[in-house]
Amino acid sequence: MISTAERAKRSLKTGKRTFFLVVAILSLAFCLLGQMVLSFYSFYQAHRGVMGDEATIFIDPTLNDKETEKLVQKIQSLTPASSMREIQPADVLEKDILKLVEARKKVPLILALQFPADVSVSEMREHAADIKKMKGVEAVTANFEWIEKRHTLREAIALGIIALAVPTVLLVAMLIVQSSLRLRSFMSDEQRLFGMLGASRFSICAPQMLVAFWASLLSCLFGSMLLALSLWGSIPLLEEAFEVKLLADVQTCAAVIALIALMTIFATVFSSMVAASLTKPLKF
C-alpha cells in the first residue's frame, strides 16, 4: 500500500534537481542565519557581565556611624537596583586625598554608587542631583560626558544589530517561502488532482511537508558543516589578532545551532503546508 513517504519519494523522482537546489539555497540561508545568531549571542554573552556606570559620593566625615548608616540607606532607597561599596583611602591618590581633607583634617567616607546597566544618563544625572541635596553628602562626582559617549556607542551597537538582524531574518524567511513554492512546483499536479477529488487537506499536504522536512534537515546538516568550516577558518585568526574572545564555548554554540536548526525545520515544514494547502484544485 502506498504510504505518505512513498508518495513523497515518487514525487522526488521527478523533482530531484529542484530538491537539491532547495537544499543548496536553504543550506546557505541556514549558514547565514547561524553566523548572525552566533555572533550576536556571543557578543551578548561577552557583555552581559559588564556593569553599569559609577558615581562617587563623598560623605561628611563629621557624621557618626549611625548617621552615616542612615544616610547610606536613604541613598540606596533612592536607587534601589544599584550597588554601593566603600572606596578605601588607600585606593585614592595621595594628592586627591589631601584635596579632599583640606581644612577638615579628616578623610571623608568615599562611596562608589554603581547604577544598573539599564539606567539612562539623564536618570543618572537626576539621581546624582537628588543625592547631592541630601544632608550629610558633601559632593557627588561622575564623568557624565564619558558615560554619555559610552551609552551612545552601546545604542549604536544595538541599532546596528537590529539593522543587520531584521534584513537577515527577512531574507531567510523569504528563501524558506520561495523554497516551499519550488517544492510545490513538482508536487502540484497531485495536489490539484486530489483537491478536486475531495481528499482531506492533510492528506494532500503531507507528502510536501515530508519532502520539506527532508530538505530542511539536509540543509541544516550541510549548513552546520559550512558554518563550522567558516567559523573554524576565521574566528581563531580574529581572536588572535584582536586578543578578544569572539565565540561562546563549543557546547553553547552547538545548542544555539540546534535551536536554529529546529526553528528552520519547523518554518520550512509549516511554510510548505501553507503552500500546499493554497494549491487550487483542478476544475472541470
Added chain:
Amino acid sequence: MKALVRMVKVPLQGWNRDGAPLVTMEIREGEFVLLLGNNGSGKSSLLNLISGLSLPESGEVFIKGNAISRMSEHQLRQWRSRIGMIPSDPVILEDYTIEENLQLTALLLGKSVQEAASNARECAALCGLEPELKRKGSELSVGLKKRLVIARSLVNQPELILADSPMEALDNDAQEEFLYICTKLAQIGYPIVMTSSYPLPFEIRALRVFNLNEVQK
C-alpha cells in the same frame, strides 16, 4: 425519486453576467443525465457548480436540500469525496501503476487499506482493466487512461458521477465501450451527469437530455 442536486436560477457561463440565461434543473437519484451544449455553453461550469469546485454568485445549488453556498470548505471537500469525477482530460498519476492509482484514490478518500485494495480490483474489473493492473500510467494509451479515470471515479462508491465530455478523443469503438460502461453503471444505480457537445451516437434507454443550447435561446 429524491432530488440529489437541485439548481435554482443559476446563470450559465459567466456568473451573474447580465442577460445570461438562468438554469433551473434537478438531478434525481439513479438518473443518467446528458448536458448537451456547444463549446463554451457552460457545461463544465455547471459540473463545477454541482461539485462545489465553484460557487454560484447568484441563484443557488442545493445538495440533498443543503445550500452549497452555505457549506464550509470541509463540507465541500466531503461532498466532492462522494462524487466520482471524470474530467475531460484524463488526469492520472503517471508514475503510479493502474492499481496504485486506484488504491491511492480510495485511501485518500477515506477507505481502509483492505477496502481500498478490494475496491480497486473490483473497479478495475468493471472497466476491463484487470489485465493491465501493473502497468504504469505513463505507458497507457488515451483510451486506457480514460478507462482508468472511470474506474477511479468508482473506487469511493460515489453517490453521483460527473463526466465532462468523456467521449472526446475516443474512437468509435472506445466511445461505444465507454457508453456501455456508463449504462452498466446507471443500471447498477449510479446517477450520472455527463456533458457532450453532440448527441450521443448510440441510443441509451432512460437517458434524460438537458439541452443547454435551448436554454440559451
